[in-house]
Amino acid sequence: MQDLVTAIVTGEVQPGDALPTEALLSQQFGVSRTVIRESVKRVEEKGLVTVVQGRGTTVNPPSTWNVIDPVVLSALVDHDDDLGVLDDLTVVRASLEASMARAAAERRTEQRQQELRDAYDRMIATIDDVDAYNEADLDFHFVVMEQSGNRLAASITQILFQRARGSSRFTGTPDAEALHLTLDEHRAVLEAIEQGDPDAADRAMHDHITIAWERRRPARAPREP
Structure with missing residues (x-):
């Protein structure tokens, strides 16, 4: 098959x-x-x-084609020679996660804020360990998704993100500077949600996902015009 x-x-x-x-x-x-x-x-x-x-x-x-089917998506990512699939995946993911960050800011409670703060603190604590940091990064995004209450958007995003993480071209090899930049971007998301600012949360999450991909995207594979 x-x-x-x-x-x-x-x-x-x-x-x-x-x-x-x-x-x-x-x-x-x-x-x-x-x-x-x-x-x-x-x-x-x-x-x-x-x-x-x-x-x-x-x-x-x-x-x-059902492009979010795990087998189809895996084949698309594995044979994504010009990175067009990963580019498209980033656009979709940024849109969905931005909307969920907006919802999280609107639905914030003291308990939810503590969960998000705890996830961010784990990112700070693991900044010198790439693998552990990436897991903490993933946890942060999942907490935002859960807080949004949008189970459909969360499910679609998790399918896309989990499969993309299996591609070395998607994850890249981030150095210490890149990790600190992503930490700053996550702090912007955290603060916007804590302040109950949906517009800022939407913008911060969208910017983080698109800018982080631009940093990781291999230069040897230019976009198609």
Whole structure:
């Protein structure tokens, strides 16, 4: 199933093309036709193909793909040669998290503020340990998401973010200066939420996500015009 998804996502099989027959796929992968049939069914559920009885299986255009499906998203990120997918992911993530930061500022309570402050303090405490700092950074974002009360936005964002973190091109190799810059950006988010300023919280979170990606984005992969 993953191989079929990859073949479609990378353009090895183009939209409108027909997949090989079950018999040929069975021979190619060395599995039974039952396994092939189940795999194709799962690929169809992800929106990548359409199966018509008696007419075969046709590859769908990208507009029908479920791009937040973990397998599809993984294939897109893994083969994102020009970083266009990670650029788009950053735009979507910045928009969603900014809206959640806004909601968190509107819904603030003393208990929620303490949770967010605790998450930020863990970032300060781990600033000299990249791995621990990144985990504390993740916790900070998750606290904001929880405080927003928007479970759908939080779920979508977590899917995008968790998969992107598996890409070394997304995470980069931040140095001490970069970590301190991100700490400053998180403080701006924290203070805006603590002050109950939705506009400032929205702006601070959006700026953090977009600017942090600009710092990490490999220069060797320019954006497409």
